[in-house]
Amino acid sequence: MNRGYKSIVFYICSTAALGGLLFGLDQGFIANSLETIREVYGLDIRSAEHYSSILATGSVIGALLSGIFARYLGRKKSLVLSGLIFCSASLLSAFLPPMPVMYGSRFFLGFAVGIASFIVPLYLSETAPAPIRGAMGTLFQLLITIGIFLISVTNVFIAKWIATPRTALPLMFAIIVLFATLMFVGSLFLPESPRWLMLRGRRDQAIEVLKKTLNTREDVEREIRDIEGTLSKQGVRIGILFKGYFIKILLVGIFLQIFQQLVGINVMIYYAPTIFGYAGLTGIVAMMTVPTVNMLFTFPAIRLVEKWGRKKLLYIGALCMLIAMLASGAAFTVIGNTSDPAMIAGGPKVILLVAVIFYIFGFAVSWGPVAWLVCSEIFPLRGRELGMTVTTMVNWTFAGLLMDNALTFMQIHGNASIFFIFALFCGLSIAFVAAFVPETKGVTLEQIEWNLKAGKKMRSLGDVTPGNHHL
Ligand code: BGC
Numbered sequence: 487m488n489r490g491y492k493s494i495v496f497y498i499c500s501t502a503a504l505g506g507l508l509f510g511l512d513q514g515f516i517a518n519s520l521e522t523i524r525e526v527y528g529l530d531i532r533s534a535e536h537y538s539s540i541l542a543t544g545s546v547i548g549a550l551l552s553g554i555f556a557r558y559l560g561r562k563k564s565l566v567l568s569g570l571i572f573c574s575a576s577l578l579s580a581f582l583p584p585m586p587v588m589y590g591s592r593f594f595l596g597f598a599v600g601i602a603s604f605i606v607p608l609y610l611s612e613t614a615p616a617p618i619r620g621a622m623g624t625l626f627q628l629l630i631t632i633g634i635f636l637i638s639v640t641n642v643f644i645a646k647w648i649a650t651p652r653t654a655l656p657l658m659f660a661i662i663v664l665f666a667t668l669m670f671v672g673s674l675f676l677p678e679s680p681r682w683l684m685l686r687g688r689r690d691q692a693i694e695v696l697k698k699t700l701n702t703r704e705d706v707e708r709e710i711r712d713i714e715g716t717l718s719k720q721g722v723r724i725g726i727l728f729k730g731y732f733i734k735i736l737l738v739g740i741f742l743q744i745f746q747q748l749v750g751i752n753v754m755i756y757y758a759p760t761i762f763g764y765a766g767l768t769g770i771v772a773m774m775t776v777p778t779v780n781m782l783f784t785f786p787a788i789r790l791v792e793k794w795g796r797k798k799l800l801y802i803g804a805l806c807m808l809i810a811m812l813a814s815g816a817a818f819t820v821i822g823n824t825s826d827p828a829m830i831a832g833g834p835k836v837i838l839l840v841a842v843i844f845y846i847f848g849f850a851v852s853w854g855p856v857a858w859l860v861c862s863e864i865f866p867l868r869g870r871e872l873g874m875t876v877t878t879m880v881n882w883t884f885a886g887l888l889m890d891n892a893l894t895f896m897q898i899h900g901n902a903s904i905f906f907i908f909a910l911f912c913g914l915s916i917a918f919v920a921a922f923v924p925e926t927k928g929v930t931l932e933q934i935e936w937n938l939k940a941g942k943k944m945r946s947l948g949d950v951t952p953g954n955h956h957l
Contacts, residue, residue, distance in 0.1 A: 491615060491618070492698070492699060492701070494677070494698050494699055495614065495615060495618075495699055497672075497675075497676075498610075498613055498614065498676060498677070498699070499610065499614055499618075499625075500672075501668075501669065501672035501673055501675075501676055502565065502606050502609050502610050502613075502673070502676070503606070503610075503625060503626070503629050504569075504665060504668055504669035504672065505565065505568060505569075505602035505603075505605070505606035505669060506602070506603075506606055506625070506626045506627075506628075506629030506630050506633065507629045507630075507632060507633040507636075507665060508572050508598070508599070508602060508633065508662070508665055508666060508669060509599045509602055509603055509629075509630050509633060510629060510630040510631060510632060510633015510634040510635075510636070510637070511633040511634075511636065511637045511661070511662050511665060512541060512572075512595045512596070512599055512633075512662065513541070513599070513630065513633070513634055513752075513755060514633060514634030514635070514636075514637040514638050514755065514777055515637050515641070515658070515662070516537075516538045516756045516757075517638055517641075517755065517756055517757070517758060517759050517773070517776070517777070518637075518638050518641035518642050518645060518759060518773050519641045519645070519655065519658050520534055520538070520756075520757075520759070520760060521645070521759075522641075522645055522651045522654050522655050522658065523537065523655065525651040526582065526651045526652055526655050527585050527588070529585075531893050531894060531897065532894060533585075534893070535889060535890050535891065535892070535893055535894060536589070536890065537588065537589060537592060538756055538889045538890075539885075539886045539887075539889035539890035540589055540592050540593045540596065540886075541592050541593070541595060541596035541599065541886075541889075542596060542882045542883070542885045542886025542889060542890075543593060543596060543886055544592070544593040544594060544595065544596020544597040544598075544599070544600060545596040545597070545599045545600035545603070545882040545885075545886075546600065546879050546882045546883055546886070547596075547597060547600065548568075548596065548597040548598065548599060548600020548601045548603075548604075549600040549601075549603065549604055549875060549878040549879045549882060550600075550875065550879055551600075551601070552564065552600060552601045552603075552604035552605055552875070553604065553871055553872075553875050555567065555601060555605070556604065556605055556608060556682075557685075560678055560679070560682050560686075561605055561608060561609040561612065561613075561678065561679040561682050562609070562673065562676050562677070562678045562679065564601055564605045565602070565605055565606070565609060565669075565673040565676065566670065566673045566674055567601065568598040568601040568602045568605065568669075569598075569666060569669040569670030569671075569672075569673045570670050571594050571595075571597060571598035571601075572595065572598045572602075572662070572665075572666035572669060572670065573663065573666040573667055573670045574594075575591040575592070575594040575595045575598065576591070576595065576659050576662035576663045576666055577659075577663050578591045579591045579592070579595075579659045580655075580656040580659035580660055580663060581656070582652065582655060582656060595662075596882075600878075600882065603878065604874070604875070604878060606626060607626050607862070608679075609679055610626075612679040612680065612681040612682065613677070613679045613680065613681075613695075613699065614699075615699060615700060616709075624788045624791075624855060624859070626858075627784060627787075627788075627854060627855040627858060628781075628784050628785065628788065631777075631780050631781040631784045631850065631854070632781055634755060634777045634780060634781070635777040635778060635780070635781040636661075637658075637661060637662070638773065638774060638776075638777040639774070639777075640658070640661045641658050641661075642770065642773050642774065644657045644658050645658075677695040677698060677699070678691070678695060679695075680692040680693075680695045680696050680699075680709070680713065681713050681717075683695065684710075684713045684714070684717060685717060689710075692710065692713070693706060693710065696709050696710065716867075724872070726866070726868050726869040726872065727869075727872070731866075731938050731939055731941065732865075732866065732869050732873075734944060735864050735865060735866075735873070735938055735944065735947075736865075736869075736873055736876060736877075738864065738922050738923060738924075738944050739860075739861045739864060739865070739873055739876070739877040740876065740877055740880050741918055741922070742857050742860060742861060742877070742918075742923065743857055743861065743877045743878075743880045743881035743884070744880060744881075744884050745853070745857075745911065745914070745915040745918060746853050746854075746857040746881060747881060747884035747885050747887075747888060748884060748888075748908070748911040748915075749804070749807050749849065749853060749908055749911055749912050749915060750807075750811070750888065750892075750904070750905075750908035750911070751849050751853070751854070752885050752888055752889055753888055753889070753892040753904070753908075754776050754842065754845065754846060755776060755777075755780070756889055756892075757892060757893060758772070758773075758775070758776040758842065759772045759773050760893065761896075761901075762775075762838070762839075762842075764818075764821075764823075764896070764901050765817070765818065765821050765830060765834065765835055765838050765901075766821075766826065766828075766829075766830040766835060767835055767838070767839065771839065775839065775842060775843060775846075776842065776846050779843050779846040779847055779850065780846050780849070780850045780854075781850075782850075783846070783847050783850035783851045784850045784851075784854060784855065786851060787799070787850060787851045787852065787854065787855050787856075788855065790851065791855065791856060791859060791927070792927065792928075795925050795927035796856050796859065796860055796923075796925060796926055796927055797919055797923060797925045799851065799852040799856050800852050800853060800856055800915075800919045800923065801916060801919060801920075802848070802851070802852060803848045803849060803851055803852025803853050803856075804848070804852070804853070804912045804913075804915045804916045804919070805848070805912075805916065806844055806845065806847060806848025807845050807848040807849060807853075807908070807909075807912045808909050808912035808913055808916070809841075809844070810841040810842065810844040810845035810848060811841075811845065811905045811906070811908045811909035811912060812905070812906070812909045813837055813838075813840075813841035813844075814837075814838055814841045814842065814845070814905040815902045815903075815905035815906040815909065816837070816902075817834040817835075817837040817838040817841065818834075818838070818900075818901040818902035818905060819902040820833075820834040821834050821835075821838075821901070822901075823900060823901055853915075857881075859926075860923065860926060861873070861874060861877045861878075862874065863926045863931060863934065864924065864926065864934060864938075864947065866935040866938060866939070867931075867935065892904060920945075921945060922944045922945055923944070923945060924944060924945055924946065924947035924948040925948040926947075926948050927948070929948045929950060933948075933950060934947050934948065937949065
């Protein structure tokens, strides 16, 4: 029975969602601040890549430990912890400390991103009322792209208005400090997740929280019964790692996340202004195209995953990215390795710009949200936390590898080379989806688990077997 949600529900959703926004703010920070950072610290390309990518190293470790934090500290305290780290690390960076400390701060920002990217969806799925839980899951990806967009805009304006890099850079970090403080202070007043309280045997406290978030006594009782029904099946079971069916599905999740990164998205998110610069394209178009297109096309993706299904979107997205990468590679082949705008003809520049727009459209509408969504759907209940932790860590490891090497690779092998390699991975990702990825649209998680244990092929896990909707 829905008689509208209590205001505490909006408070819970918006405070926890700030974690998604901060993920985006830190991920999108580099693109339009890299020049300013390089001027302040006199960094060469290699050091700039290290500074950018150390976020990913922090995220891998944050993601690894977040399961432990979630279990022993609780969901709320883990959110408070990530808010505190976001605050302190961005504040420290705003004081422009020596470079090793800057590296350390960005590592810790990544650590907080790793925790937030695990805890926020978990907390929301456990605390938000059932009818809005699905929407909350997809909201997370949207918030990441909004965060990337927001920080790109503010960094562009700060760099434009404040000519002195040493004054501009602290202001850029101040934006992150602002949202991090909101998240930190806001999360202090969040209620603990009722599911975690039940897990720790604190039934009375769980009921108190549910009374605050739900409207009627019947709703509270139903929720308590639901939680009790699933508790015994939840949790990490390391033994599952030795089951053949789990290893197979884990590999599907791992490769899905590897391909999500090997199509090259973060090279664009991080270095588009630099790469556009290599083609003689500068100014607002070079700085804002990627974050704007990325955010705008995540909105339709949220409806399309339910309408068209996951696989169709993955095919369409990969095909768009494949064409776009071939076109970008061709444009750079014509441009060569000069970055003198006077030497570069208009044609290749236009082709590059249109291709990048098409590429980001392809990613935002498909692989961006769908890779995460499918990874949250394919694992059996007992291996879900483990599966999601491993696949999240793999995603960040490959993100880091690309961020740490892309610009140097272009320097050594020529600007066009990297685009052709990404095109190759787009092609391989299509073959991978066709051969191994199941269609999970409209299928219950129980049906997927039943099919998995019955030994069905990976790509057929979404087939509905009459009479087997439950385990
Ligand atoms: C990816 C990130 C990427 C972001 C861009 C996410 O799905 O995992 O690595 O930066 O999308 O929107």
